[in-house]
Amino acid sequence: MSDSTPTAGADPVQVARATARAIGGVPSNFMLDAATYVAAAEAGYAGMDFYFAGRAGALGDVDAAAVVSELGVFPEPAVVAAWEATADLESRSAAAQRFADQAARWAGEHLDPDALDYDRLAELARQVLEAADLGDAAMVAGWLELDEPEAAPARALHRINGLRELRFARHRDELGAADVAPLDAVMVASPFMAGIFGWPEPHPEPDEATRQAWSAAEAATDERFARDLEVLTPQELAEFADLCDGLVSAVR
Numbered sequence: 001m002s003d004s005t006p007t008a009g010a011d012p013v014q015v016a017r018a019t020a021r022a023i024g025g026v027p028s029n030f031m032l033d034a035a036t037y038v039a040a041a042e043a044g045y046a047g048m049d050f051y052f053a054g055r056a057g058a059l060g061d062v063d064a065a066a067v068v069s070e071l072g073v074f075p076e077p078a079v080v081a082a083w084e085a086t087a088d089l090e091s092r093s094a095a096a097q098r099f100a101d102q103a104a105r106w107a108g109e110h111l112d113p114d115a116l117d118y119d120r121l122a123e124l125a126r127q128v129l130e131a132a133d134l135g136d137a138a139m140v141a142g143w144l145e146l147d148e149p150e151a152a153p154a155r156a157l158h159r160i161n162g163l164r165e166l167r168f169a170r171h172r173d174e175l176g177a178a179d180v181a182p183l184d185a186v187m188v189a190s191p192f193m194a195g196i197f198g199w200p201e202p203h204p205e206p207d208e209a210t211r212q213a214w215s216a217a218e219a220a221t222d223e224r225f226a227r228d229l230e231v232l233t234p235q236e237l238a239e240f241a242d243l244c245d246g247l248v249s250a251v252r
Helices: 014-016 022-027 028-031 034-042 049-059 063-072 076-085 092-110 116-132 138-143 152-177 182-189 189-199 208-229 236-248
Strands: none
Touching: 014 022, 014 208, 014 236, 022 028, 022 034, 022 152, 022 236, 028 034, 028 092, 034 092, 049 063, 049 076, 049 092, 049 138, 063 076, 092 138, 092 152, 116 152, 116 208, 116 236, 138 152, 152 208, 152 236, 182 189, 182 208
């Protein structure tokens, strides 16, 4: 378990904070893996279009405005262009399943199968996902409708990605409440991704007030996600944090 998380009587906010790296970072590997886009190109997708079509495909057959709203931190022109360009390639649900299948492929290639109890991690993630209020997390609801992989590491990653979308939805809402503009949020959290996400230059350096607002939104995200984690007992919270630490170490 990470140093910031107690081993007994685990606090949900501390666990939300301690597991952010695993939940946010490990699934992002398959989304940034070149092999994901090579496979998508064989199905007719161009460039980063598959990122938007695959990830937001869990929303179903919605208009581009709904995708822009759900994704939050991406530039509207890039999202709309990708969504419209991929409309006739395959159904939105098929695109989402293709995205999930790439997650499973990545897990099979890059997660050490003996590193941790993936079945237990998948079970704890399932408990959180099934108890969560998904009223403002439509991508999570759609993700839960997809076919899950059979292999334990891939199934665990599939459900951790569901938690990633859940935490992202909470963060998106808190960024809005803190009045942090989408590009500012990217420039604080991951400035190296601004161009990849489609944000045109210039990419201005956020000022201190913006950074403080982002930090406040991140703290509020921990509190929101902690409420999702409260379905777990204190012992399960501690176990979940340990397993998430193990997942980070399992990436090879």
